[in-house]
Amino acid sequence: MIVVFVGTAGSGKTTLTGEFGKFLEENEKKVAYVNLDTGVKSLPYIPTVDVREHITVEELMKKGYGPNGAIVESYDFLMNYLEDYIEKILMLEKENDYVLVDTPGQMETFLFHDFGVKLMENLPNPLVVYLFDPTILRRPHDYCFVRLFALLIDLRLGATTVPALNKIDLLKDLEETKRYLEDVEYLTGRLKLDTSMQGLLAYKLCKFLPEISPPVRVLYLSAKKRKGFDELETLAYEHYCTCGDLT
Template structure:
């Protein structure tokens, strides 16, 4: 039985830095990540490159990434053969693209993960990174909660949500609430009240209320914090 993590999250959330800090067998499955700071055990660019797809099929970066994940799913035997030499004595990190739609909307990335779990007897945990600066804006924080919840429901994996770059959080401005309010996802009525004070968002009061109720009714989302520079690494077994 082999263990590992599926590292996901929006662009700029710190996925590659996180993988670099873990110092284990890293599998780069981001075909747009052509300047890796780590030595990867397997690189999807040996199979397909986003730049080539965009040129050949006249696609933008988002459409190109969907195409690449679909291509990887159809060529899953290639990935399995690349992983087999590491199955006996390695802990895996799968560094996926930052296009969030791949993990709460499209099925191909999930299909890749599920096929690996089934065929290689992997035990994987999703590690979903969210930039801590989103806590400084109540509207963006609610969006991060919705994204985290949607991803959890779609992937159906053991799941850890992480506020990354926590060492920089004070540089974004004073938080409206204590940090544990954001990590524990406490009573979101306080967030609603805070948003009601903003003329730009007050007109969406009813929508905000409904979204917060959805998040609270599921009662699934919370966050741990990560400062990769302080080596507060997650080890999930």
């Protein structure tokens, strides 16, 4: 089965790919690793497929590109090899229990560039794990934002997406965070108190959540401390067996 880690730069995609992979291997699973980040310097795992064989952000910057231009240009260039990558990943999927896919450093590259979108369209029933960082959860409507962002990733990539809070080792009050993320009534109750235009928007968006998406499962992980890995494995397995229906 294919598990794809998506998230903003620094959310922990690469660390999780490495640690979760090791965890699976220790449990006698056959694991292959795919690196789609043209900007990464070093990896804590050995990738079977690595886009840096064709192009890196740094070599483009040496040719005069700025960092943002170089990132976009690298994926424009990789479009020439899209078919190859799809074929290679499909092959890996057959030969392994798990194919773990580490995506571009900047999440938007994967969500907005055809390289990411078309690659995903051609993979059989991948599970997307959307990693986010505790630091982005400051105000009640940030929880609403995260829940909806996961739905938008699902929509854009055409793949079941599970939100996963990473770095829980840094979190003081995990129970309160869980409540905000999972108990929509509790959250909307809080949002109701905010009478600004954005408070109202958050309230409306959140109130519709249960009608739009089934009760969502959220993962609570620490890539560094290997927390929540059993739950991630179980969820990936269930996803695989039910063809994406995690309700």
